Amino acid sequence: MSNSHISPQKSFFARFSETFPLNLSGTWLSYFVLIGIIAGLGSVLFQFLCNVGTHYLLDFLAGYRPPAPAGEPELFHPTATPFNRWVLLFLPALGGLVSGWLVYTFAPEAEGHGTDAAIDAYHNKGGAIRGRVPIIKTIASAITLTSGGSGGREGPIAQIGAGFGSFLAYKLNLSERERRIMLAAGVGAGVGSIFRAPLAGALFAAEVLYRDPEFEADVLIPTGIASVVAYCVFCLIFGWGAVFSSPDFQFLSPWELGPYTVLAFVLIGGGFLYVKSFYGVHNLFEKIHIPKHFKPAIGGLITGIIGFFLPETLSFGYGVIQQGLFNELGIMLLLGVAFGKILTTSFTISSGGSGGVFGPSVVIGGALGGAVGKIFAVLIPGLVPPGAMVVVGMAGFFTAVSNTPISTIIFVSEMTNSYHLLLPSLLVCLLCYHFSQGFTIYKEQVKNRAASPAHAGEFFVNILESYRVQDLSDQIRKVETVPESMNFCDFKRFFCETNQQYFPVVDKNGALSGIFSNTDFRSVLFSPEIEDLVVVKDIATRDMISTNLAEDLHTVMNKFTRKNLDSLPVVDAKDPKILLGMLRRREVITFYNQKVDELNLNKIQNAA
Template sequence: MPHYKKLKIPLLWLRRHTSDREFMLISSVLVGFTAGMAAVALKSLVHYIHVLLAYGNRLLDQPYWLVIFPIIGILLTVLLVRTLFNGTIGRGTANVLFNISQKSSMMERHKMFSHVLTSGITAGFGGSAGLESPIVVTGSAIGSNYGREYHLNYRDRTLLLASGAAAGIAAVFNAPIAGVLFAIEVLLTDISIAAFIPLIISAVVGALCSRIILQEEILFNIGQIEFFAANHVPFYVLLGILAGIISVYYTRMALRVEELFELYQGKAYTRAIIGGMLLGLLIMLFPPLFGEGYGSITLLEQNNAEKLLQDSWLAFFGTNEWLVLCFVGALALVKVFATTITIASGGNGGNFAPSMFVGASTGFFFSRLVNLLNISSLPVSSFSMVGMAGILSGVMHAPLTAVFLIAEITGGYTLMIPLMIVAATSFALVKYFEPYSLDTKKLAQKGQLLTHNKDRTILHIMKIRHLIETEFQPVSPDAMLGELVQVIADSRRNLFPVVNAEQKLEGIILLENVREIMFKSEKYDVVKVKELMIKPPAVVQYDDNMADVMKKFDESGAWNLPVLLDEKYIGFVSKSSIFTKYRKLLIKTTNV
């Protein structure tokens, strides 16, 4: 018997001998542990690839390595995806949301490890992208497949999926509260108090995995932060506005760069080489773009930005304070290009860590500029950390996650007030210009986004193909009234589609419209069906989403509408069947 089946035996016993709630609590521990270990594996993989490349021994002082390594990393990632995972692995948080809304929280099994492998290689070889989105996908896949393996319903499977994501985030940052809030803000559209317990348990277990196993240099840690001064509130408001503007810039520029790389659709290796070379050139100009960037964030927090220039060609001009300021400001603007090129060219990663990098650079730039102009004396370390919350809130549309993540990684809640000010200001400004986050904008444009509106969520889950009724008796347009009467006599319906020889719908017959004439037998061989049919008030296409279908019902006032596939009639969909399905899904998805 395979080992994994042996492991299933005790869990199957527990499934039969415990209540649903007890089994969910046990499951949350197991999912949290597995997702936490996946995060440990990913962080360790990147760390040891860096060690293998001798980055710590200054091997990358040679400029040509800065070009070669990113190309190698992206090419290896593309090769693995094409040979092992059928050319696609589904990147980012948007992919998780798509699986929740469109696939009943079912995720492919390979996502439990494919993102660890591919994103580890991408970031390890210098790809300028974060590991958080890959670990969210990995943790979500672990929770989803656990739920599928033990035949849990959609509600419980979705909760375990979110628990896996929470554990992954908690493990990467050693921040369990941020992990729970991320799952609630980004993944779960509706949640009850009872659902908090599995999320918390998974997040705590995931955080413990990284805290116990990972070494200090692998984890992202921040030193002591200066205390908050109330007279700095106006500057924090200004930083929030600046963070909002940079967030809008980040989102729009990322989408434009992605569109450029879509020109190479179907040319995976060409795209990887072009992207790798562009990324390498950017890293040559701005060495801090190499990898995730947490080392650079630490230097900014410690007010040691001068060290960021030591590998750059700008070091030739010395470490003038204004030069350092301009260099950090440029990093904040260029990082979006490095990250998007990494991902769009075939690498695997996310925008979580890059958002923090841009945020730290923005906060540093703002506070250092104010200090250099002698406007005030601002704590650079505090503004660098708070800036991270501003950009995270704006780009990811997750202000609570941003606030508590920075609070946790700074080791306390000293900055809670400025964190809330900056995150809220940035989020409010960005929401006005960009209603959807960077990760979800394309899903929203396709009408596939799972939202916090319960009605829209259920309508997204419902599919036309599951609601088509085919027992309506079709009649030919050339049939005589007598034939129609016979069809009516043999049917329990009061609606009849008129379909020609090519199976195309020409009209419909309503029983109420022919009730009077159908009893006049002298017209049975005189009147044809096409003389009695009427045009349907609206037509539903097979690939219409349910929101559009309901709009057609509302506008037409009909209770039954014909469904067409490639212009051919295949059946009817009724408002009553939609309501019945809606009620079932409402019960199924309530109290997640």
């Protein structure tokens, strides 16, 4: 069923006001601020753990010092350990072993990328997340990523924020709907703070829930408040400014859209490969019958083998993007990072390791964009700076794999402080979104609000309000009318020849003037002495309950139940004396059941 037929009866602001009444707005505001503070502190803690882990594992043990983005200076001075590829080969396996033991011993639901777990909790678990999950996810992700595993920071930080939002709602004994909203606020706050993109974080939490271009409007204001607070908390500790330093790229000519269009289709192909690789590896590890604790270690070992030859594909990889923005890397290295990162991320996370998928997507997309940009720099010098293609590639690639075009455009703009590339970013992201509908990295996304269990009751209750009598025009039955002047004896003969239960009455001009049912003339039927004196006009009621083609079916059902009627006359909306036919209650109920079945079928298909 098309989503356009189904829409909540009340506006977003009406629903929001019901959930967060004005007289309690200060209380609700304090909840969102508190979520923002905790999510911001969680981001600070996770960022610190990542710095500590990178210093003592990658730097001290392996001598590997991956470049960092300009907005994230190192907290520790580099060690004097010489670079050792052999240590780097086995280090991700060690990290996978430790993180696997942690996750599968204490919180198995913390495996993989945490954003999907938050989406699942929103749709299917009433916004509930176990309190221990964010703690285990934080520690396991920090170990996985700083030992060389390929992943991003948004997964664990999304679960930290979501977990606290869920915990707070539970302690306050809030409803499921309110708990879902607070969970989403935590997701947006965590992601917006650690990537220093508060607006994008708020939009992302509302957009990532669905595959269709649809926002969860109820969470936008709470998420925006929490995201701003979390961003401020994080930046007070780690400094203000964007994650990446970027030249002041400009969009100067419509001819530039040619290379950007080519880039869009390269990103679509790369996104398809990424998703298929990610879940292909996942399915492969599902078939390996060994204790799950050891699977991340195997994935880490394969990751280490790839990193042995191409260290840039390990850990976060943001430094590669920083160098790509200033056109400091060659084509072959950029392509190697892009395809190598697809493999290392797949083996790190799909084997059961802990980490996010947004960070690797940004690196893969930026590397592909930089490679395409450098090719065009050779073919058509001066048309598009390769660094600009890096920015747009970051946005387009994640859009292709996540179905989040709007928030991703803002994400990349805030992360790179590049707002002059919104036009080519919009083109590329919309192309990527349009041609990538068949796959997504977030398997827990549902198609739209109608397919979400979180809105099942809302849509089932209001479904009849979304349809009108004209939608059942083929079910409106033509009936025989009877004239007001017909005497009862003649009507008895007419009654014996018809199976009608309701009899519309018309005046001498054919205008509808009343109606009666087969139960209304019983008193006359059993009083034969008055049959010749009674005419149909005496039996009919002039106080008719009728409907018209423009009336919604919810109102029609109320009319049926008000006086326990089985059929209603359908009249012309402009002239209620013109009878169009009769609509039975049975047809309306059948229509309702059909629409409910369609919703359930859509839900099953989306789950599959």
